[in-house]
Structure formats: C-alpha cells, structure tokens
C-alpha cells in the first residue's frame with residue numbers, strides 16, 4: 001500500500017534519518033517506537049514531504065517522492081501532528097470542515113461529520129464554540145476527526161496520547177482501531193506510550209538515532225527480551 005525506500009532526511013547538514021525502508025499494508029496499524037530525538041516525527045514529516053529527504057515513497061504504486069506536501073495530502077495522506085495544531089479561534093465545526101477541503105462528495109461529508117459527532121459527542125456539544133475552549137483530550141478528538149474527514153488512505157499520528165489521562169488514551173486508541181479496521185485505513189502511530197500503542201498495533205518499528213533497528217510483528221517484539229526491556233519496561 002505504501003512503500004518507503006531508503007529514506008534519509010536532513011535538517012540543513014544534519015542527517016536525522018538514515019536510509020529507512022518500510023512497507024505498510026492497508027488496514028494495518030504500525031507503531032513507531034523510539035527515544036526522544038530518535039527521528040519519529042522526522043519520519044512522519046518525510047512521508048508527507050515536509051522535510052528535506054531523499055529516497056522514495058510509493059502510495060498505491062505511485063511514486064510520490066517528488067510531490068509537495070499538499071499534493072501528497074490530496075492523494076490521501078493525513079497527519080495529526082505533535083501538539084495537535086488546531087485553529088484555536090475557529091469553531092469546532094470550522095476545524096472539522098478544514099479536513100474536508102479536498103472533497104466534493106458534499107452529502108457524504110455531512111454524513112461523516114454526523115458520524116464523528118456521534119462517536120465523539122463533545123464535538124457536537126461544542127460545535128459552534130471556538131476550539132480553544134476544548135480540553136487536551138477533546139482537542140485530540142477534534143484533531144483526529146479533522147484528519148479522518150479528509151478520507152485518508154494513510155493516517156500519521158504523532159504522539160496522540162501526550163497530556164491525556166489513561167482513560168482518554170484508551171478511548172482514542174480504541175476509536176483509531178475501529179475506524180482503521182472499518183475503513184481499511186493504514187495507520188502509522190508514533191507513541192511514547194509503547195504498551196498502549198502495541199495493544200492496538202499489528203506491527204512495530206523501532207527507530208534508534210535515525211536508523212530502523214527493528215521491524216516486525218508486535219508478538220515478535222514482545223518476545224525479544226532486549227527490546228522488551230528497552231521499550232516496554234521489561235514487563
């Protein structure tokens with residue numbers, strides 16, 4: 001579905017990703033784990049074309065490596081960035097509609113918005129209020145909904161659990177899993193909360209200093225004592 005080959009990324013002369021190759025199947029969730037500064041955000045930004053990078057990205061067979069970010073997003077890559085980046089003066093509704101900007105199936109858009117408001121009732125309750133009034137967890141629900149409204153094929157999530165209570169993390173993760181399975185969406189989930197992330201993931205990838213040091217089944221990761229100790233606290 002998506003094929004990343006030999007991707008290297010640079011901030012000026014500093015190289016932050018070293019020839020990362022990763023192949024993602026549709027309808028699957030991939031957890032990306034790694035220490036602070038390992039290159040997780042850089043990997044997501046490189047896939048979207050927001051960082052100076054070399055290597056190839058293929059989406060459904062098409063080489064999109066030379067396309068600018070907005071064209072990659074038009075082709076079905078959406079991101080929920082670190083820190084959410086909502087338009088805080090815009091209402092919840094306006095934020096949601098930003099997600100639909102590349103769509104013209106207008107009646108389906110309304111159905112999709114209604115469906116998300118059922119999943120996350122707080123969005124309906126605050127529909128006409130500025131998004132700055134939302135709490136952290138509510139803002140995360142809005143950011144996720146906005147990304148889903150673009151009907152992505154690939155959803156990039158950058159630490160969706162940051163600042164959330166465990167119960168909010170569980171409900172957001174459950175939602176991601178349900179939507180992914182239902183819509184055959186591919187998800188790349190960057191998380192500090194490795195245990196929670198792995199509960200919903202099919203595969204895991206580990207980045208260490210910009211290099212991919214593990215890629216495989218979640219069960220395989222969980223059976224490796226060294227990796228378990230490093231990323232799952234040894235339990």
Ligand SMILES: Nc1ncnc2c1ncn2[C@@H]1O[C@H](COP(=O)(O)OP(=O)(O)OP(=O)(O)O)[C@@H](O)[C@H]1O
Pocket residue numbers: 011014016034035036037038039040041042043
């Ligand atoms: N805009 C930037 N300019 C220069 N260097 C950067 C920039 N953004 C990131 N880096 C560097 O690239 C490396 C990877 O950063 P990245 O943000 O991808 O890490 P991360 O794995 O997402 O970390 P965290 O868990 O803290 O979010 C780090 O060494 C970081 O200092």
Ligand SMILES: [Mg+2]
Pocket residue numbers: 040041042082158
């Ligand atoms: Mg990061």
